[in-house]
Amino acid sequence: MNAFTKLTLLDLTSLRPQIAHSTIKLSSFAAASLLHKRYFARSTDTESLSGWACFEKGGPLVKSEFPLTKFGDDSIDLDIICCGICGTDIHCIDSGWGPTNYPMVAGHEIIGRVTRVGKNVKHLEVGDRAGVGCQCGSCKKCTNCHNNKENICEDRAVWTFNDYWDNGDKTYGGFADKWRGEKEFAFKIPDKLSSVDASSILCGGVTTFAPLKRYGVGAGSKVAVLGLGGIGHFGVQWAKAMGAEVVAYDVVPEKAKEAKLLGCDDYVLVRNPKEAEPHYNSFTHILATKILNKNWDEYFKMLKKNGTFIVCDIPEVPLSGINALDMAAKQINIAGTFIGAPSDIEESLSFAAERGIRTWVNEFPMNKVNEAIKYVREGKPKYRAVLVN
Numbered sequence: 001m002n003a004f005t006k007l008t009l010l011d012l013t014s015l016r017p018q019i020a021h022s023t024i025k026l027s028s029f030a031a032a033s034l035l036h037k038r039y040f041a042r043s044t045d046t047e048s049l050s051g052w053a054c055f056e057k058g059g060p061l062v063k064s065e066f067p068l069t070k071f072g073d074d075s076i077d078l079d080i081i082c083c084g085i086c087g088t089d090i091h092c093i094d095s096g097w098g099p100t101n102y103p104m105v106a107g108h109e110i111i112g113r114v115t116r117v118g119k120n121v122k123h124l125e126v127g128d129r130a131g132v133g134c135q136c137g138s139c140k141k142c143t144n145c146h147n148n149k150e151n152i153c154e155d156r157a158v159w160t161f162n163d164y165w166d167n168g169d170k171t172y173g174g175f176a177d178k179w180r181g182e183k184e185f186a187f188k189i190p191d192k193l194s195s196v197d198a199s200s201i202l203c204g205g206v207t208t209f210a211p212l213k214r215y216g217v218g219a220g221s222k223v224a225v226l227g228l229g230g231i232g233h234f235g236v237q238w239a240k241a242m243g244a245e246v247v248a249y250d251v252v253p254e255k256a257k258e259a260k261l262l263g264c265d266d267y268v269l270v271r272n273p274k275e276a277e278p279h280y281n282s283f284t285h286i287l288a289t290k291i292l293n294k295n296w297d298e299y300f301k302m303l304k305k306n307g308t309f310i311v312c313d314i315p316e317v318p319l320s321g322i323n324a325l326d327m328a329a330k331q332i333n334i335a336g337t338f339i340g341a342p343s344d345i346e347e348s349l350s351f352a353a354e355r356g357i358r359t360w361v362n363e364f365p366m367n368k369v370n371e372a373i374k375y376v377r378e379g380k381p382k383y384r385a386v387l388v389n
């Protein structure tokens, strides 16, 4: 998902300037290559990762070396097998939600083979497959952290890239050969799931799994999934497997066939009244992975009384156009949701393994990352793109 909020990015630059590296401005691919070598040469740590780094807003990714953070008793080392590409990676490459701290190695749907574990690590062994999503740390002290809601940690979450570990080292994501981080946010991958299937569940998948579970979707529910894309294709599969009746909404007529293959009971071409009207006042939940702003009248017509509208899309403009009277009269709930907690990620992986939920994937070799990102920018993946080492 859309994991890094504007708040988080502002937090990075405003609250921790003392450890922020100076911004590096580059104008070309070649200059980026030269500069990354100098950047790495400053490090005295011989343990390094080789990652595809972005050095400027919207710039190309350049293979570069960076130091790994210090290994500790809670650490895990991974040789990265594959990493999904998510919309958040592109937003951060583009500084779309706020200034990115370049150079940055994106990628937060990481699957890797465990190569080393610290002495406190009990749930993973060398040789296991492990996954890491967008979050790789939290304060471990606040009420939310103590209640398995680390994704909404009250104090400070650590993000898998474009952030800093507590020791001040920079975090680097999964468009790389290696990852090192803390045990709490590295999850064992069930044997029944392939690495490419599992990777996108770590962010795109759990982003829809967690709210469907949180807001009680099950037998007797009827769920509209707005947007049949990278996140929506998970949403329809989860909701169906949870026992709900599911209707997908999108603007592309050809997606009707794919909706059926994904298990949807119906498909509605957005703004086609003949297809939309039969479903008015029938949905218990709307899972909005694509929000058409100012379309709230239509969304409220779709919901049953006491229905819940789940916001999974994070447009770069404020949402507007809500009619408060309609909202009150139908007692509608509008719910935010933010990735998933570690327990949600573990549950979504095992649910996918047991219920046969699979990611529709376009695979790319890791060294074709720039082509893969262009493919994602053009909205071409059916439905997720995954980079494979």
Ligand SMILES: [Zn+2]
Pocket (backbone or CB within 6 Å): 001, 002, 003, 086, 087, 088, 089, 108, 134, 203, 204
């Ligand atoms: Zn994501």
Ligand SMILES: [Zn+2]
Pocket (backbone or CB within 6 Å): 138, 139, 140, 141, 142, 143, 144, 145, 150, 152, 153, 154, 155, 156
């Ligand atoms: Zn916390």
